[in-house]
Amino acid sequence: MEAAITQNLVEVEDVEFRYDLRPVLKGIHMRFPRGKVLAIMGLSGCGKTTTLRLIAGQLKPTRGSVRIAGRPVHTLDQSELYTLRRRMGMLFQFGALFTDMSVYDNVAFQLREHTALPEAIVRDLVLMKLNAVGLRGAHRLMPSELSGGMARRVALARAIALDPMLIMYDEPFAGLDPISLGVIGNLIRRLNDALGATSIVVTHDVQESLKIVDYVYFMSEGVVVAQGTPDEIRASGEDYVRQFVHGQMDGPVPFHFAGRSYPSDLRLERALG
């Protein structure tokens, strides 16, 4: 069956997901058009990483469908899923580089496993990918010798080794210094445009992502509470979005952890009569 060539590479439709009995996603609706960079934002536990896993086929939705290029991901068997994954790249939160091999071997890994290209061509490709992230000179180093930012850039080079059509980023900005933040953000945008791919960035780093993405989905407690272009998001009147974007202390997400009232904890109630 011909996969329909739609404008959207990824379509998440009416998806619900439950972990044991606990509902994590309560019906979300997202579209990821080809060639664009999109962000899924929200606090920890809102379900954004789960959404990413559903798109990657690591989890199956309890209801609804996830389609990539028209094909439902959750109905694929292992070999079909693996065929699909060769066209996808994923950047993990702290890089997840293979610690027992060098930078060069990490990037070359997928080329060696999935293609029969001769080593000379593999070498050229690896050095090209490393050059794109600015680390061609570091190809002999081991992952333990890299800084956080460098490790993440190598992981990025590894993720794009096979020129994927879909690149997913799980908290790419977490724990980076300001320069590395800028570098990663830039690379995400540039690589996406250079490859003509679609990128999905899961993050809670507002400022960096709003600079580079085309569209944002805001999630809270398993539902999409807001969506729009970066400008729309910045100007949004939605309480949750405002608190998130401007880093306000109190709002829909309360400052105080739920508990007893202050006077009662300090045992002032009786004193005050």
Place this chain on the structure above:
Amino acid sequence: MDRRVIDLWVGIFVVAGIAAFFVLALQVSNAGSFNTADSYRLIAEFNNIGGLRVQAPIKSAGVVVGRVDSIEFDNDKFVARVVMRLDKRIKLPKDTIASILTSGLLGEQYIGLDGGGDPVNLADGERLKQTQSAVVLEKLIGQFLYGKAAEGPAK
């Protein structure tokens, strides 16, 4: 880690392991102890072999000169037919006596050969004329008790 160094060490490891296995098989167990080319066979028949086992040593004057090759039951004569394999260099006279002895008090049993004065030697495949069976402890005790009982009650 360099692939060639790993391959080398794995190779050494596997060879050492297989060598250890061969040591266990040949040196430690009874798989290949006697070189049959340098030996000849003699037959001895016993009324009772006691605990004698195949591969038990055959000693003459306390020196190991051979090994027990096989033990069979002879249904015609109702005796145990033991085939002994002896070192070719050892020549034994025709009147050699084979006895089944025990090593120590509770040790394993072996065949002891006592040579006589016969000028003619035994040839390959010949049978020894005289043998002495193993001492079976139960029979000994039985004899002792029977003898004691025959004496009658103490006077």
Place this chain on the structure above:
Amino acid sequence: MDSVLLRALRHIGHRVIDGVWRLGYASRFFALVLLRSGPSFRRFPLTIREIYYAGVLSLIIILVSGLFVGMVLGLQGYDTLQRFGSEEAVGTLVALSLVRELGPVVAALLFASRAGSAMTAEIGLMKATEQITALDMMAIDPIARIVGPRFWAGVISMPLLAALFSAMGIFGGYLIAVVLLGVDAGAFWSQMQASVDLQEDVMNGVIKSIVFGVAVTAIALFEGYDAPPTAEGVSGATTRTVVTSSLAVLALDFVLTAFMFRGT
């Protein structure tokens, strides 16, 4: 109102059910490892690499321990046997003890603590740093690529290590009994050769070591793969590997011995 007894019973029931569920999960994992063993052999260098890390790097501890165990057997054996005038049988004692029991069992226990726990830690760490997920996302089956070669490396290494342990032990026994205590060398070897049977003793010992290899490696790999992806999770899994494999080896040893050495 929950009485203490009721809570205790419920807790025990929970643990039992959890244990049974985990056993089923582990069996499924084991079946998968076996089914997807093709790449371990088609790409044999992967397995060779793991034989290096599991087998070669365990050599020192196996050889040294084997030597010491053999020497102790020689000492103790001589001491007891000479009371019956049977000190010449010390060779038999050392050889049979090692080849039938101590070689396979002690080598397996040492392998579990050295190589088994290393495998658990390695795989647990790979899981915790998302390397396993990364492989999965790169369309490479982590069980076929990471677990498989390690499993077969363990199964291949174990009998070799057990044989080396026994051989070293016998050498150690020889050193003590013949060189030190003056037992006649000829008697030492000839009595041993008379009592140790290739089929009954040596081969049965080899079979035991192969079975132990399967058990220890499977447990080590499962605990690593199933470990919670945290530091405490991995360290707990490593401990569990050593404890569970040791118990499994001893239990299997009993079962196998009962089968093999009936009425000898």
